[in-house]
Amino acid sequence: MNFSELFKLSGLLARFSPDGKCLASCVQHRLVVRDVSSLQIRQIYVCLDQIQYIEWSSDSLFILCAMYKRGIVQVWSLEQPDWHCKIDEGSAGLVASCWSPDGRHILNTTEFHLRITVWSLCTKSVSYIKYPKACHQGVVFTKDGRYMAVAERRDCKDFISIFVCSNWQLLRHFDTETQDLFGIEWAPNGCVLAAWDSCLEYKLLLYSLDGRLLSSYRAYEWPLGIKSVAWSPSSQFLAIGSFDEKVRILNHVTWKKITEFEHPATISSKKTIVYKEVEKSPSIETERLSFPPTRELASSLFSTQSKYEISQVPVSLQYIKPVADRANPKVGVGMLAFSADNCFLATKNDNIPNTVWIWDIRKLKLLVVLEQLCTIQCFQWDPRQPRLALCTGNSRVYLWSPTGCMAVQVPGEGDFQIVSLSWNSSGDSMVLLSKENFCLCYLE
């Protein structure tokens, strides 16, 4: 594993291009595009204001930079650095912006979710989508980029509209039986749309592409409901993480629950491997000590190495009792991710924030528990292999694969507290983000 040096970053905005060749990062109002393999700067673009959001187009030719405060979106071209495009929403304001799957339209959500404007880079046409819903995930595209589902709310009722992305024609418009639609997500095969209610009610609805209700699932009535939802890459399973610290898996044939995964604070099954991160004190050669101590020495003294050890089952994990009277409590399964080969599911229970649970989907059993020293900040599966990378806010990146796991210290001086990471689409490298810097990690 190789690590690059640390580069400046602001706003956790560093994105790999979809083809995996370039990395775009923001420093205040500058957009820096680097080559991934050599980290040489290919282009620097200067925007009008501090960038809040960047996104690559699907063909890796354009990058949009959104500046919400000014209500401006600027689009840059990689092929033609002189090409520029600026979309000004003016008084309408801007809260969100994204590309369409064909890479030639930009969807801007205006303030207060008044409307979604579809700006075209090819033609002079502009489309409007009225009454979009202000929810967690209101606009979703199918994986093949053909259809777009938009959550809408009119007259205190939730609706879903399905548009054809090629000409933005409305295909279907139907109402949903939700109280307060919270999120929608397409299945990877593009034929089923999952829509779920807010956490006040546990309700998940499954709609077919043509708007028919296929099934509705409700696990229980009163306690807080769904927290996170994830489709498996083959569209066979739908994992629902809820506030009762359980993950329920539905199957695509009957849309009924096939199993429940629990996240107890004590693990007693003998077949589960529990990896515990332990700190090992650094070995210092006394001859090397010098006064005044050099920077490297100081950092090496204070940065503790850590490694994984296998704990003997039964293991009791660090459990945090949630505060009872706050909204959106830190309880329940808040992060869910399937591996790319459909064999593993990684979950995080927010009550037990230092632990990642990895489930074997083929056997529907808990396979591995990774217990870290600090709270898990982010984890992501390698897009090619069953390999999970996670970070916990310190300067180490942790990798797990079915053959084992390791903790790697990012070399470098100073603080580098990794709060987020993102894999390259080729699976060879990943970018580690902290508040001020980012670092590229090459794995092969």
Add this chain to the structure above:
Amino acid sequence: MGDWKTITVPVMSSDSKNTIQYTSERRRSPTSMNSQVLRLPLPSSKNMHSFFSAFCTEENIEQSISYIDRELTTLGFPSIYAESKGKELNLISIINCMNELLTLQHKNLRAQEEVEMQHLKLGSDMDHLQNCYAKLKEQLELSKREIVGLQERDRQLQSKNRNLHQLLKNEKDEVQKLQNIISSRATQYNHDMKRKERDYNKLKERLRQLVMDKKDKKIAMEVLNYVGRADGKRGAWRTDKTEARNEEEMYKVLLSDYEQRQKQLLVENAELKKVLQQMKKEIISLLPPQKQKPKERSEDGLVLSDPEEDIGELNKENMWELSCETVREQLTNSIRKQWRMLKNHVEKLDNQVSRGHSEAWNEKDVISREDHELETEKLELEIQQCKEMIKTQQQLLQQQLTCDDDTTLLLQDCYLLEERERLQEEWRLFREQKKNFEKERRSFTEAAIRLGLERKAFEEDRGAWLKQQFLSMTADCKHSENVTTPSAFLRSKYLVRIILLPCSDQDNRLVKSASQQRKASSVLNGPGPAEPCETPQYIAHNSVESKKTAGDSMPNLWVESDDKEEIE
């Protein structure tokens, strides 16, 4: 007066008798206080006189006799007087009476003994029963106390149970109440939310209107030049046709997804059906033959026909490969039946095993536990032996590998020496063989040379002989043509055959007539009548010898060449 005295005497004497009896009683049986049995032991000889003299003295003989007579008559004995009036005693009757009295006495004694025995027995039984009674009373007391205790506990538990039920009911009621509260609050919140949302929507509408009305010039897109579409096509107008096309596309996508899923399901189904059929076959094979289970037959009417039916079904299924309801149900039902039968069979076997070895059962079906244990012991022993062998081999191997250098070198040297010795041996052998071969080859060549010479000589001889024959033939032809021509033919035939066949009489003649000069190496030598057959044998021998000396590879050559030349 004397009479009166005597009358009172028996009373007193009876008293004294009693007292004596009592004393004797006390001496004999102090325990039987309640017994009223009078014991009449024979008094000791000392007391006898006094005893007997106490009743009858010389003064009151008459009275005592009459008294005794009176007593006897009252007891039913005949009188002891000879006659009713007279004072003469009937001795015979006295003796009879005495005898009677004695026997009575014996009987009474025996009866008394029996009664006493019974009395003792009853006494001990009574004691025993009293003990039992006492113990049972104690036990009864204990049990009563226990019962009381248990009843108390039971009462406590029941009250606890009632309390818990009550608590549970209370909790349930509370839960229900809370749920009702929650639902009512939820509806209230929803209502409020809806109201607020409506207000909010109104604001949004107003805002939207303002924004649209303002016609902000700023809301615009500045772009240097328009970019071509990603797929290179030009944008199309939105028309009804495009709408229809979109619908079509969507349905196509859905259909293809469904078809794919259906294909997957079909494949899965086929695999599962295969597995089921395999399972069925295996279950059928596992089950014991039907004749041992007459019971099963009565339960399941179709048992006998089932396997055949199933096989028929199998064939049917293979042919059709349909998954219609009835066929599927039949398959699953038949598997269920078979599985149940198998389960019953296994349960029976389990029962048999648990019942033990003592019962006689069908030995071929079940291996008795002892045999099984013996087998396992044997196997364990074998395993142990094998392990030991492996260990020793490992040790040897270790030794080989981990010897120190000197020993390894020595060992290597040893091996090398061994090898060298062997090689030398082999070399020696090889050289010997080579010598032998050389010798043989030389002898062969010599033999070949000899043979060549012999052959040459033979050829010359033959030529000479033929010449002679020819000359003689022409000379004899005048004598008898019959003889010569056939004989010529005969001769030629014999010429051909003579090497291989034993000579005949005709040959003899010819041989005799033939040259007497040749004795060795000519085919038809006939030196003398004595040795006609010997020569061909000799020749044959020679040829055989030559064959031998020439080596085994050469015999055919000689013979064949001779034959060829002869035929020519």
